Amino acid sequence: MENSENIERLIKAFCTDKNSSARTTEQLDEKILNAALSAREEYKRTQSAQTQPKIWRIAMHSKLTKLAAAALIALAAIIGINQFAGGSVTFAQVIEPILNARTVILDYVIGEEGEGPEIHDIVIGSRIRRTMSNIDMTMILDPRVRSTLSNMDMTMILDLEDARMLTLVSLGVTKIASYNDIQGTGQESLLSVLDFVRNVVSEVKDNPDADIQDLGEKEINGQKAVGFYVKGLSRELTIWANKKTSLPIRIEFAEGKTSTVVIKNIEFDVPLEESLVSMEVPAGYTLKDTFLHIEDTAPDNLPEEQLDLSNATEEDLVESLRIWAEIILDGAFPDAIGTDHFMKQAYVLGYKLASLGLPDSEMEQFPKGMIFLQEFEFGGKWGYAGKGVKLGDADKIILWYQPQGSNTYRAIYGDLRVAEVAEEDLPK
């Protein structure tokens, strides 16, 4: 009767025998590799379309993205409209619609026309429906998200009376709405670009010493226009009006020291649906409280986004070191290690990982290893000597720590193997 060991040996020999004869052919190799690599390309293409809700979370739950988005939206909400105060003139026909129109449609360009971002406002009373073009909205997003998107649309409904803003963002198939309090920017100075023009015109209108110059005529977009240079108490404007209708068609003013703002495509008292400036969340949008807070008071870790950082192990630390050396520092270990250094490197890692299209798991792994290290960092016995060591250097110990109750140390080498080492053998 054969014993089990004999049978095992026999089967092993059989496997070795069979393996030696089981060889793929060149044709099979080519067929499989082509199929696999093509499948990967196809999978990546379909994944980018299917994972947009996830992309949204990645995009908008990054603190950096939130800050960037907040900055952009805040800028767009208040740009050119909150840095002046309020004068009279003889060109009453020209300024009458500016002063009295209840609804206005206008576009304005910040910077060079054709190059600067263009803002499109629909003004109904104290509310504005604002959209933007000629600006890559996706720049506020995480690069890995950006690369997968062809467009990101954002509409803001500003209620200047209540100092609230409804932001509607469409990111592929995902539509998100959020309310933002815009009191932080100074409610009393929240004016539309139209209000700004109105203020300057009013200053001039009521000031007999105001500087108003006739600029003559010129053609603007096929229309004969008459121009006026107006210098108010604090700001100056150039207004071009249609020669026949006296309606303003173009208004220019300086924004800051170097930039100009051009208001164009102006229409006054156009019949408009009030719903265009409704502060209700439109159908199809999901209201998210946490999308954006201009003051950035949103909690960083939302329940669904919390990373699983429990049960950190030595393996996680080794993986963190690999990621740090391989991804962040191109093959070299950092000069120093620890929570403060980790905090400084987290964003570098984030963008490197993002630009490389790596999965979230790599992002999770990095902090997890650092959490394991923290156990020793604050009160334990550990050391680091990775400065100048390259990843793969099997002779050099880069990090060591003493587990609780152990007489020896766990040492991690440059090739990331781990060994038990006596204290006297550790780097000095």
Add this chain to the structure above:
Amino acid sequence: MLEDKMLLWKFRHGSNDAFRHIYDKYKNDLLGLAIALSHDRTAAEDALQDVFVSFAQRADKLHLKTSLKSYLSTCIANKVRDIKRKKSIQTVELDQAGQISTDGDQPDTLVMSAEQSAQIEYAMAQLPYDQREVIFLHLHSGMKFREIAESQNVLLNTVLSKYRYGLEQLRSQLNGKVESWKTQRISKD
């Protein structure tokens, strides 16, 4: 294992060379396993292709709990089981055994004779598939019983039982043959 992790990491970064490296490293072992499990070279090649296509697609989401080799071996076993279920692959007859996967046989490297190999192959083919799978995953692919249990989502004892019963059946089928093979080898030497 570290090298595999690096290769996988590089592949996730977009390196197709890393993928080719992984493929070259394991293709023959996996093909051997697939042939051993299926007794059908065509089915084995299909399984190998399906596993690598799936691996290429899912590489980003892959969280390796075991070695890459163990992971791929498990995938092969699962794939062969699927193919077997679909094609209702039957156990081979003795006269068919030994004809399978003999392409490219290199006599100099063989440890056992074709007859011996055919006898074992036949004996293996008589085993229930799940027992054969456990035996091959352990003895061919070097997977630990715990890894097999985790990959099949069954209890460790279940895996150990299948292994034990499988070996028992093989022992019963090959009873006396091993000793005679030993004797033959000694007499040849």
